[in-house]
Amino acid sequence: MSLLTVGSVAFDAIETPFGKTDKIIGGAGTYIALAAAFHAKNQKIVAVVGDDFPQEMLTLLEEKGVDLEGLQIKQGEKTFFWSGRYHNDMNSRDTLVTELNVLEHFDPIIPEKYQGVDYLMLGNLSPQVQRMVIERLTVRPKLIAMDTMNFWMDIALDELKNTLKLVDVLIINDEEARQLSHEYSLVKAAKVIREMGPKYLIIKKGEHGALLFHHENIFFAPALPLEEVFDPTGAGDTFAGGFMGYIAATDDASFENMKRAIITGSAMASFCVEKFGTERLTEITKEEIEQRVQQFVALANFNF
Numbered sequence: 001m002s003l004l005t006v007g008s009v010a011f012d013a014i015e016t017p018f019g020k021t022d023k024i025i026g027g028a029g030t031y032i033a034l035a036a037a038f039h040a041k042n043q044k045i046v047a048v049v050g051d052d053f054p055q056e057m058l059t060l061l062e063e064k065g066v067d068l069e070g071l072q073i074k075q076g077e078k079t080f081f082w083s084g085r086y087h088n089d090m091n092s093r094d095t096l097v098t099e100l101n102v103l104e105h106f107d108p109i110i111p112e113k114y115q116g117v118d119y120l121m122l123g124n125l126s127p128q129v130q131r132m133v134i135e136r137l138t139v140r141p142k143l144i145a146m147d148t149m150n151f152w153m154d155i156a157l158d159e160l161k162n163t164l165k166l167v168d169v170l171i172i173n174d175e176e177a178r179q180l181s182h183e184y185s186l187v188k189a190a191k192v193i194r195e196m197g198p199k200y201l202i203i204k205k206g207e208h209g210a211l212l213f214h215h216e217n218i219f220f221a222p223a224l225p226l227e228e229v230f231d232p233t234g235a236g237d238t239f240a241g242g243f244m245g246y247i248a249a250t251d252d253a254s255f256e257n258m259k260r261a262i263i264t265g266s267a268m269a270s271f272c273v274e275k276f277g278t279e280r281l282t283e284i285t286k287e288e289i290e291q292r293v294q295q296f297v298a299l300a301n302f303n304f
């Protein structure tokens with residue numbers, strides 16, 4: 001089944017305790033698309049870059065089956081740039097630079113042939129742009145998932161709440177869930193957030209895994225204990241890409257299948273953090289992903 005990914009395609013500069021990069025390719029949309037492409041064979045993207053964005057990455061996405069008709073290349077303009085520095089715990093980071101560039105006036109144009117797409121993954125972008133995409137789709141996708149961040153809660157809370165009414169799945173981290181709900185308990189936070197619109201809520205807890213909430217049901221997926229985390233940038237987006245890629249590939253948005261999708265997302269994210277930027281996602285194989293999924297199965301499996 002088809003999946004439409006919307007998100008930033010960007011340049012990043014990253015500093016972690018292990019090293020520092022110059023401008024490398026990043027962006028939530030890039031991570032989502034790369035991760036989803038291992039699963040969903042019919043993926044489309046709506047995004048914008050400047051004429052400084054390297055053709056090699058676009059070619060790679062195309063080779064992975066991502067349709068790029070919805071990717072706008074703005075001549076004479078610069079690609080979105082983000083720079084961040086991680087603290088020693090590798091869980092928290094400071095944003096050093098955000099240059100919106102082409103994202104500042106991003107008009108998410110949906111190519112005619114994208115109409116009727118089965119699934120939609122809205123990466124972290126302004127809630128206005130996220131809502132515009134939903135409203136421009138003439139047929140509502142079977143499942144709409146979105147990511148967001150504390151930045152939008154700080155500056156565009158009302159817009160964010162309007163967009164939340166339109167989506168099925170919200171994917172955020174624990175800190176963001178607490179900020180959005182004003183509840184410390186994640187169980188209480190989930191209740192408050194689900195009343196805002198999304199029937200399903202996924203709360204990511206970094207190295208402590210992820211929780212899926214739906215009605216009274218809660219599912220917990222661990223994160224794989226890794227010896228080394230090199231660069232956590234994009235792990236959340238990679239998780240979301242793996243999750244929605246799996247849902248689209250299996251064409252099954254039931255709670256039971258979402259459990260498998262979360263494990264798939266967690267497996268994809270565990271690769272992402274092993275090297276800087278998108279590097280690891282461009283070199284892994286389907287076999288390695290399957291092996292890692294089995295490691296998750298072994299990790300959480302027990303008889304009682």
Ligand code: AMP
Pocket residue numbers: 008010011012026027028081082098124125126151232233234235236237238
């Ligand atoms: P994550 O580590 O999952 O939070 O995602 C990091 C990615 O999000 C980086 O590759 C950035 O390019 C991208 N990013 C950071 N800030 C923003 C923003 N305000 N809007 C869109 N994308 C962003």
